[in-house]
Amino acid sequence: MTTDNRDTHSAVYSAGLDIGGTKTLICLTDHNGAIQAEHKLETKLSHDPRQFFLWLFGELDRLCRTYGSSLTELAGIGIGLPGVMNESTGILSSAPALNWPHEDIRPIISRYYSGVVVLDNDVNMAALGEQAAGAAAGAEHFMMITVGTGIGGALFLNGQLYRGARYSAGEIGYLNLGPGANEGIDVHTGDKPEDSEFGPFELAVSGTGIGRQAAELVQDAPDTTLVTKLASGTVPEARHVFEAARQGDDAAASILNRAYDLMAVTIKNILITLDLELIVLGGGVVEKNVGYEAEIARRISRYTPQTSVPIRRAKLGNSAGAIGAAAAARSRLAAAGRSPMTL
Amino acid sequence: MTTDNRDTHSAVYSAGLDIGGTKTLICLTDHNGAIQAEHKLETKLSHDPRQFFLWLFGELDRLCRTYGSSLTELAGIGIGLPGVMNESTGILSSAPALNWPHEDIRPIISRYYSGVVVLDNDVNMAALGEQAAGAAAGAEHFMMITVGTGIGGALFLNGQLYRGARYSAGEIGYLNLGPGANEGIDVHTGDKPEDSEFGPFELAVSGTGIGRQAAELVQDAPDTTLVTKLASGTVPEARHVFEAARQGDDAAASILNRAYDLMAVTIKNILITLDLELIVLGGGVVEKNVGYEAEIARRISRYTPQTSVPIRRAKLGNSAGAIGAAAAARSRLAAAGRSPMTL
Numbered sequence: 001m002t003t004d005n006r007d008t009h010s011a012v013y014s015a016g017l018d019i020g021g022t023k024t025l026i027c028l029t030d031h032n033g034a035i036q037a038e039h040k041l042e043t044k045l046s047h048d049p050r051q052f053f054l055w056l057f058g059e060l061d062r063l064c065r066t067y068g069s070s071l072t073e074l075a076g077i078g079i080g081l082p083g084v085m086n087e088s089t090g091i092l093s094s095a096p097a098l099n100w101p102h103e104d105i106r107p108i109i110s111r112y113y114s115g116v117v118v119l120d121n122d123v124n125m126a127a128l129g130e131q132a133a134g135a136a137a138g139a140e141h142f143m144m145i146t147v148g149t150g151i152g153g154a155l156f157l158n159g160q161l162y163r164g165a166r167y168s169a170g171e172i173g174y175l176n177l178g179p180g181a182n183e184g185i186d187v188h189t190g191d192k193p194e195d196s197e198f199g200p201f202e203l204a205v206s207g208t209g210i211g212r213q214a215a216e217l218v219q220d221a222p223d224t225t226l227v228t229k230l231a232s233g234t235v236p237e238a239r240h241v242f243e244a245a246r247q248g249d250d251a252a253a254s255i256l257n258r259a260y261d262l263m264a265v266t267i268k269n270i271l272i273t274l275d276l277e278l279i280v281l282g283g284g285v286v287e288k289n290v291g292y293e294a295e296i297a298r299r300i301s302r303y304t305p306q307t308s309v310p311i312r313r314a315k316l317g318n319s320a321g322a323i324g325a326a327a328a329a330r331s332r333l334a335a336a337g338r339s340p341m342t343l
Numbered sequence: 344m345t346t347d348n349r350d351t352h353s354a355v356y357s358a359g360l361d362i363g364g365t366k367t368l369i370c371l372t373d374h375n376g377a378i379q380a381e382h383k384l385e386t387k388l389s390h391d392p393r394q395f396f397l398w399l400f401g402e403l404d405r406l407c408r409t410y411g412s413s414l415t416e417l418a419g420i421g422i423g424l425p426g427v428m429n430e431s432t433g434i435l436s437s438a439p440a441l442n443w444p445h446e447d448i449r450p451i452i453s454r455y456y457s458g459v460v461v462l463d464n465d466v467n468m469a470a471l472g473e474q475a476a477g478a479a480a481g482a483e484h485f486m487m488i489t490v491g492t493g494i495g496g497a498l499f500l501n502g503q504l505y506r507g508a509r510y511s512a513g514e515i516g517y518l519n520l521g522p523g524a525n526e527g528i529d530v531h532t533g534d535k536p537e538d539s540e541f542g543p544f545e546l547a548v549s550g551t552g553i554g555r556q557a558a559e560l561v562q563d564a565p566d567t568t569l570v571t572k573l574a575s576g577t578v579p580e581a582r583h584v585f586e587a588a589r590q591g592d593d594a595a596a597s598i599l600n601r602a603y604d605l606m607a608v609t610i611k612n613i614l615i616t617l618d619l620e621l622i623v624l625g626g627g628v629v630e631k632n633v634g635y636e637a638e639i640a641r642r643i644s645r646y647t648p649q650t651s652v653p654i655r656r657a658k659l660g661n662s663a664g665a666i667g668a669a670a671a672a673r674s675r676l677a678a679a680g681r682s683p684m685t686l
Contacts (some may be wrong), residue, residue, distance in 0.1 A: 014672045015460065057474070155501065155616075155617075157502075158501070158503075158505060160501075164615075164617055165618050166650075167618070168616055169616065169617050169618040170616065171615060171616075171618075172615065174615045174647065175616070176612055176615075176649055177521065178521045179601070179605060179608055180606055197649070198398035199615075199647065200647070258522070261522035262521075264522075265519050265521055266372050269518050269519055270521055271618065272514060272515065272519075272542075273514075273518070273616070274505075274507055274508020274512050275510070275511045276507065276508060276513040303519045304517065304543070305517055307509075328551075
């Protein structure tokens with residue numbers, strides 16, 4: 001009886017959680033997807049998934065109660081995690097912020113919650129959010145690319161997320177730049193000079209990559225570049241490069257020119273390969289720099305064949321992941337015939 | 344009554360047709376997919392689809408009759424066409440061999456045949472053939488790439504063909520080689536120096552592209568290159584380059600080195616983007632050169648991240664398209680619940 005009441009009457013229906021390395025966002029929605037609450041908290045990182053979910057479900061239950069509901073009354077929960085989430089094995093990998101053992105996390109989750117749970121990569125969840133209520137509303141074939149510390153990517157094809165054979169589709173940070181063009185990479189051994197966390201494309205165009213190129217610039221010509229002045233003694237970051245370029249600095253403009261060109265040709269090649277209807281760009285570097293997506297669109301138009309596909313800025317910002325995670329839970333419920341959406 | 348008899352008793356159940364610019368292949372299968380007949384004939388090209396299908400269905404009916412059946416008794420027909428086939432509008436475009444008007448061909452087909460018809464691109468049909476009975480048997484996520492006069496590509500994702508927003512997914516011949524690296528192409532206007540039929544990647548690695556590079560080589564150094572000798576007065580072709588390289592000619596090896604490298608980095612980047620489980624290579628250039636796929640696999644292993652994905656040679660050769668077209672018809676029938684396969 002409570003189940004039926006809940007599905008049709010309770011305002012809080014599903015929850016979306018977006019777990020970041022520093023912040024966790026929680027979104028509560030009703031069964032139509034209308035957002036009832038959004039809540040941001042500091043992520044309590046733990047290398048032990050038991051400790052982590054004890055904390056997480058405590059917070060979620062507390063939030064539900066402030067809305068007259070509780071954890072056990074939720075019809076479904078979606079969780080976006082910062083790594084490669086294999087939902088069929090329950091193992092999260094390539095998630096340095098959490099660094100959990102290669103272990104099925106589903107039994108741990110089921111101690112706290114027995115309803116429908118959808119686990120996925122955080123960028124996939126953000127793409128679902130933009131598709132449900134943002135820049136890609138209603139799109140059937142699109143890619144979301146996030147440009148921040150690293151480069152993230154999510155593919156939405158034929159009306160659904162495409163995850164690939166090992167749940168790592170869309171990880172375009174690792175793209176190679178062409179024969180012999182993987183600067184700083186030994187293409188014969190694949191060895192990278194520094195850490196192995198970043199891929200060749202990521203090293204050229206991500207915030208971290210642009211910052212590193214600025215650091216080299218400052219080292220080579222400390223007195224003549226505007227980046228040195230803007231960084232004023234600190235390690236130069238991507239934001240100093242964007243600001244210097246805005247002020248007309250040639251060296252900074254040259255770093256951005258290469259980053260924009262590589263992003264443009266990469267997107268163009270993805271459009272050719274996948275025949276998408278839309279690209280959505282998000283992440284800190286895009287959010288902080290007005291005109292980023294227009295600059296990419298302008299450069300893409302130089303390449304053949306010249307079919308025009310919109311390059312749009314993400315609309316939901318940091319909320320996309322939590323909104324998408326809640327949407328993922330609702331759509332899994334609908335597919336299982338357990339939601340009023342299917343009636 | 345005849346319908347029921349046909350589904351369960353007739354040996355000839357569905358037909359697959361692969362329309363090429365010079366040859367047309369017809370494959371008749373029973374309802375389990377076992378091949379009952381394969382037939383090759385000269386394509387009677389016509390710029391009028393009415394004339395073309397009059398010819399085609401006449402040939403198909405004649406073939407069916409030699410197996411005790413007839414066109415009207417077929418449960419389904421799959422047709423692979425050499426161009427971009429939009430099944431939702433019925434319009435075939437980018438098909439220079441046929442060059443039909445932008446017109447819905449489905450009403451023309453229905454004059455001759457009223458059962459289930461599946462229309463698709465020829466490379467998509469070949470990929471379905473390899474997935475049904477060839478090098479990709481049972482695969483859920485793979486790409487088929489054909490290297491011949493041009494470059495063709497078909498994507499099979501999540502257990503089905505992925506066609507994209509405008510039915511042109513997989514057309515990787517148009518891939519750009521990187522900022523400023525589209526040799527011979529003005530990246531600012533997109534103008535190509537010669538015909539516009541070929542894309543930048545295609546101009547570098549296809550049979551036609553390799554032949555053109557050989558022609559330049561012969562023009563620059565007619566007396567010193569082995570290619571001149573092998574071509575013995577004719578226009579040099581890709582086969583002369585492969586043969587010269589096998590005999591140790593440095594200039595020929597250098598052309599192939601670049602083509603192999605570009606194919607390897609392109610496949611690697613596709614694997615990173617789509618997280619596939621397999622690549623199938625087919626087409627004339629691959630078929631005629633033993634070790635082509637091994638050479639590509641060796642070069643791919645130089646790039647990061649180093650996950651190993653099999654690079655396999657296509658198994659069905661020129662029959663792949665017709666076999667796949669018949670499989671497409673059977674699977675459409677099964678999806679519609681009209682086939683014994685679903686019982």
